[in-house]
Each structure stands twice: as C-alpha cells, then as structure tokens.
Amino acid sequence: MATPDRFRLDGQVVLLTGAGRGLGRAMALSYADAGARLAGASRTLSQLEETAELVAERGGEAISIATDVTDAEAVEAMVAETIDRFGRVDILMNNAGGGAAGDGSPLEQLTDEQWRWGIDMNLTSQMLCARAVLPHMTERGSGVIINVASGFGLRGGRDNWMYVSAKAGVVNFTRSLAVSYGPAGVRTNCIAPGIFPHTPQALERWRGGRYIPIGRVGLAWEMGPLAVFLSSDAAAGISGETIAQDGGGLAMIGPTGWAPRVRLTEPT
C-alpha cells in the first residue's frame, strides 16, 4: 500500500468521547476526512449533534450518544449502542476530561469530593471506557485505544492536584494497556496536548502563545491528523507511546509560559 493510503481509516468505527466541542470536535472532523464512521459521546447531546452535522457536511457519518463517562453502566451502554449500530469498534479515542473544581486552590482547602470527582473525570473515565471496549477488541484480535493526557501529565503545576495526578495516571495506564493487550493485537497510545485555548480569555491568558517556544498556541485542528495517524495502519509499530504536541514546551528547561529574561546568545 502506498504510504499516504496507510493513513486512511475507510469503513472503520471510532468511538470518540468528549466529541461535542474543542479538541474532540476537531478530531471528529479529521476522522471523518480519513473515512471513518463515528460514534460521538459526551454529556451534552445538543453539542454532539452539532458535531455530527459538521461531520455530515464533510461527507462523513456520525451518531451521537449522550453518556456520562464516569458512570460504568452508562459507558457499557455506550459501547453496546456503538456495536449495535455499526457492528464493531475499531478505535476508542478516550478524549473526555477536563478541569475540576478545587484545582487552583491550596491542597489544605481541597475536599474529598473534589479530589474524587477530578480523578473520576480524568482517569477513571478512561479506564471504564477501555474496560468496556477491550473484550470486543481482543475477541476480534485487533483494536486501537488512544488516551488523551496533557503536558500536566508529565510535569507538575502550582496548586494543580487532581488534573496532574489523573493525567500522569493516564500516561502510565497507556503503557500498561500496551504491555498487557499488545499480544492480543490491541495498540494503545497517548497524546499529550500542550496549550490549546478554547476561549478568547484563555488565549489572552497565554498571550496568544508568545512564550510558548514555537511562538503560538496549538490549533485545535492539529490534534486531528495526529489522532488519525495513531489510529491507522501507518502507526502499526507504535504502542504505549505518549506524544506531546506542545510547541516545544516540554523540551525547554523552564516551564511553559516562562521566557528567559537574559538572551543567552545571539538571536538565530
């Protein structure tokens, strides 16, 4: 097969959580471009339906499943509905997650409930989805799982507790999935996005990406091709890997957003 064709996903079925907005929606569109059929899940059905419309505009096919990914029964039902509708799941894209109330405050103010909710939302949810879909994948002898972590899964953040802990858990959960289910034909990888602001306020907070080494923030659509690549036969030899897409933030000595006050050498 010629190399560009190895990236295609024609006829394959993607189960994508958090598909209603942001990076999830962007990935949904790229999956559609690659020829995949899409089952989008999230809590808010109206947002999913908007994504499905955008997918249809690009010539793709998508169904919407309202799901709370922190609820094991709901997750089982989501997987069952996808298989019922499309007959199979080839790719699980574990994208749902997000900031939790309590992150941003000193640890002594954190309540047990806030901690549990943050870990449930960002780590347990990915375990539930993987656990629900794995019997189907191992039975077929093939499958791809992709977990979305964060730069915060590889570095710490000030007054950031549940999010960093959960995302670091995602990175290592990915490795154990790869080691445990690799022999059964299931590849698992992880994407660690850097700064991809969704709102003008967030963009302003990051000064439009001025202090990210590459000089700009991530563009949501850039998540799509990476997700498609990792889902496709083109990545057949890649498993357990975490790929950071962060404009060079993690490669720098200082934290992302920090700029050296002294120029160490002549400009390039």
Add this chain to the structure above:
Amino acid sequence: MSLQNPVTPPQVSEGRLQGFDLAGRRAIVYGAEKPVATSIVEALREAGASVGVTSANTDGTSLFRLKKAAGGGPNEAVDLSNGTNVQVATRKISKELGGVDVAIVAPNLYHAAPIRKTLDADIQRVLMGNLGGTYAAFRSATRELRGRPGRLIAVLDATAVRGLSNLSIYSAAQSGVIGLVRALSQELASTGTTVNAIVVGWTDSTPGRGPSAVDENVLLRFIPMRRFGEPSEAAPLAVYLASEASGFITGQTIQVDGGVLKHL
C-alpha cells in the same frame, strides 16, 4: 495571532489527507543506506516530496545501498563525521532540489566493544559519526532553510534511550542526539522549524536480535506485539513529522518499538 483557534481542519483535496501530503516539499535524507532510512526515502516520495539522499559512511556497502535508495534522484557520498563534506553535499543537493524543507538524519556508525578495549580513536570516531554528524547535517540543513519553517528529524535506535553492554560509546553518541534535538528545538522554534527524533526499536535488520519465532527467542516475549518491527514501520511517522500538520510538535522523541520500551 488571531483570537480564533480554528477547530475545523483545512479541507482535503482529491482524497489526500491533511498532514500526510508532502507535495512540493523538498527533503534530504542523510544516512539513506540504513534500511529504516531507505524506507523513509520511499515513503516521502510516495507522499509527494522530492528527495535527495546522502550516505552516512563511505564504505562500499554504504555506497551501494545509497545508489539503490537514490532511485536516480540527487545523491552524494558523505562521511557524516566530516562537516565540510556534509556542507558541500547539502549545498549541491539543495541546488538540485531548488531548496530544502525537510532534513532527516539517520546516523548509524555502529560500534560494539567492552569499555576496556575501546580506544580514544573509537570514541572520537563513534561520537563524530553519530552525534557530530547529526549536528553537522542539521547545521547545513538549517543554513539551507534560510529562516523558513522547516522540519528536522533524527532517526535513532533504542540505544538512544536504553543501555546494553558493550554499546557504551555507541549508546552515548545516540542518546546525545536527543539532547541536541531538545535544545535545537528551542533555538529554531521562533522560525517555526520543528526538531524531533524517532527512536526505532528492534527490527528485522537489528544486529544480534536472534530468531524471529516467539518460542525460540526470549526477547520477543518482552515485546508486547510479539514480533520484531519491519524497517519500514518508522516511515509513516517520518512523513507525518515532515508535514504541515505536525507544526506544534517539537523537541520530542517518539518511539516506534512495538511497546518494548514501555515494559518495566
């Protein structure tokens, strides 16, 4: 910087997927005699790039394989440890291609010996052939970029991230490239140029891998995919990293290893 963060990917044209189309891009692959790199050359061409190649070493086998990888395209015999040689070859290939957008370096000067038998000359040769050579190739390619956003990619093997006895100096040279990649990614970021490394695990062409049947080879039991990779498996990743769509990935080392490096 606009206040919009576009969610919608650019429209695809003629069935070509955004991110995996290299039409109009010009690439140099250094060390094209290495099987992994030869596959990358083929993949880049299939994705639409025009590709020039150099060798990493000037022994007979390397030059024979170089001619095969060149496929009639621009090619130069290069000893990567010689910076002048690298510079002259880069200039010539760049002129033939009309410029350079992508440089891929696959250093492969292998050396296996216990430390007590490794001479000063070996240290010099192996460090220069792998680390120094990658540096020289990136330097020459950066000059050809002339401030335009480019893609620099080093292709390493698993000794860059893990150790193995008798490979101390080779492993030091390979892993040094990862430091080079991280720092250079910062230096060139302001031009939009990305610098990344691909680490390739055990493949069918790795020396000392042993038999390919799981029952006969204990090593295979620790590769989650239960098989050695094919040299061609890193090629699509190189295509992605060479493309427009990977502009926010820089300073990264990405492993194509069947999962073996994730095992405790």
